[in-house]
Amino acid sequence: MASRCLVVAVIGFFTSGFQYALASSGTDAEGFIEGSNLSLNLRNFYSNQRTSGRSHLTIKKPWGNETTRDRITWVQAAMLNYSSGYTLGVVGVGIDGSLFSAAPLERGHGAIANGGDRVLVDSDGDAVPTWSRLGVADVKFKVSKTELKVGRMMVDTPVLRPKDNRALPSSFQGAAFTSNEWDGLKIQGGSFDKAIIRTGSRSEDFASFYGNRAITGDRLNYFGATAQVLPSLEISAYGSRFENMWDQGYLGVTHKLSVESGYSLKTALNYYHTQDQGEKRLGYIKNDAYSLAVTGGHGGHSVTLAWQQVLGNEYFDYVYESTGNYLANALYSDYSGPNEKSWQVRYDLDLGAYGVPGLAFSVWHAKGWGIDGTHYDGDRNGHTAGYNVRGIDGASHYENGIVLSYLVQSGPMQKWNFKAIGYNHRATSGQIEGNYDELRVVTTIPIKFF
Template sequence: MTRQTVRYALLSLPSMIALANSGHASADFLADSKASLELRNMYMNRDFRQSSAPATQEDWGQGFTLRAQSGFTEGVVGFGVDAMAQLGVKLDSTPRNSGTGVLAVNTSGEPEDSWSELGLTAKARLANSTLRLGTLQPVLPVVMYNDTRLLSSAFNGGMLTSDKDIPGLTLNAGRLNQVNQRDSSSWDDLSFVYNGAQSDHFSFAGGAYDLLDNLSASYYYGKLDNIYDQHFLGLVNTLPLADKISLRTDLRYFRNSDSGEGLGGKIDNDTIMGMLTLSVGAHKFGAAYQQMSGDGNFPFLAGGDPYSVNLVTYNTFGKADTDAWQLRYDYDFASLGIPGLSFMTRYVNGSDIDTPVVSNGKEWERDTDLAYVIQDGSLKGLNVRWRNVTFRSGNGLTNDLDENRLIIGYTLPLW
């Protein structure tokens, strides 16, 4: 999709809203509408530590994401429309050094000067239930969109959400049939992340129930047609221990299995994982553990992310049979009189990894984040984040690297 098409669609949006607001629509269609423009500047550098890998990868770009959401028309069933337009612009890169995923790359391996996409979503609401058709960015245990580069990924399909029509119960169900990758302008068929095996659709259903004020349980089912089935059980509890002291427990279980011949390889595994986080004033201390057993890697959609406690800055720790543990520390500098400044560091160690060429492999990752958000003035909300990664993999599982990301972001409310 060209930038001219995106501009035309954005210019047409106010007319679409005004048309929908005429006649049977209430003022809430406009009064409850909102729009924002997110600006994201991202520089990323990877320094590979093995002679078999390229020396470096380096990309720099500027992203623009416009989101517009209407309210709903009056009546028993309310109708509305949402829009999302994204534009990525290359600031600096070369065919030799590109490849971080920050920029779109053409079939010749050359980074594009710019790329863009437009997504529209029709929606209808009855009581606390909302049906959305079109562009979707779900955040669920069995399907999550990716937002870790210049632009975010998105899916096309339909999704029904019931937000506590039954007190304490949230339900989601839907079907996806296409994906727009974070570094692409096209809508493509869904595929399996590890080998690109394509599928006609992905179906999902499930929900979460508040058992107590601080305790919730969830179940979700996902099926990538003719490739894999996935069942998820989760339990989250936040336990207050004292003033400004609490313990959060996040337990997750996945059962994954083949669902046809499309994969070209076997998936039949169980994954148990959990994370404990102790919050003490400005400090957070976290510890996580995961155990995978069976055949195949942890499955998820290309263009998405796995719902894993060990989904960290670079690696997912989702290779077959991976046992992994994590230690994490967060600090909020507001307690020292510097509101908006935060620090995070974590270390993840994976072992017992099996691949077609390696048995009992090992890998580890160390991440450090330093972020600051301006608290007031004309630049209030402007945020700067530095991310540093060190990743090492034993027995040639993955290329060793040191990585730095510098991200500057600002979201401008339009109305």
């Protein structure tokens, strides 16, 4: 009964919104060709990673896997992006398309390690010389300030958004709409059934990030809104269903306070509730995860203090190949283990305030502890144990990170972006990220044709 009422309410909302759109549309359309743009993004991704302690990487050999401590990833990627304008009329029609391609510059069998985690490999574990895919391929429809897309695309929501920490980002296959009919209110909804993976050319059924990766759900649906309630206060609320896996609700509240002396204070609360759904393919799930972050700023300086906690005997989870996680401590690690508590301190510096616009620096330390899966009972009543956590008792970990980035402001290299990232992560037994030191250098060169 409740779901029927929800459907009726949603239909009523869109009926009234569509009537409003018909009355106000067709005034700002540029035309299919006139509104088109074509660009090329060249991204060079380099990573040097070393493990320590109990953590190892693997190299595939004819006689079996061989362990190693080091891995080097060096990939040149290209993203050719086309977006049309909209045809004239009440309902505008357009298309988007992006061709993604990548070539590993480091192809040494031992150097790439760990199979297809960062480069595409063949059955022998050797790097494939190049790989390509349609990252984006959608048809879009627009009425007034409401847009619907069908096909492959990228969306940005608290429950589903692309993962972009490799040479190429992921994308998703399905349908989604965004509506900005009312000032200060953004409404989004979508339904997706495939992820187009970062390292490769294929699409995959949705699985969970922390659960048994062999278990897939049927489809991810979401609906939600972000409202600018006051000039200083923004509230977001979303609901999603990962069919036969879980239902997930999200609430985000952000408050910004500025004073004339140049000081600012930002407070951000993010909360997720996850509950098993349908066939419970990952077993019984019930957990809450929240974070509270406070950022004080003055001039080009800002300091953030964050607290995060998971209340539940399994991981706080989201869809694999996505970063559907707005929690404050989603860093190198997510700090989302069962019953985990974590804190973070972060310092950011925008050197534009000191005469060097485009140059920025960030450094942080985060620590998580109390990871305890010994009370997990998600496999009761004959269900699958979707999370391998029972052996985790009191695990802890920490990380240090530093980022230096520069965005060229003018001249022939305008909008070129250079970024260097350093990570250091240490963990006790049972914490899945393990012990790593890593340096990444990412260069992005955008070229706009029209």
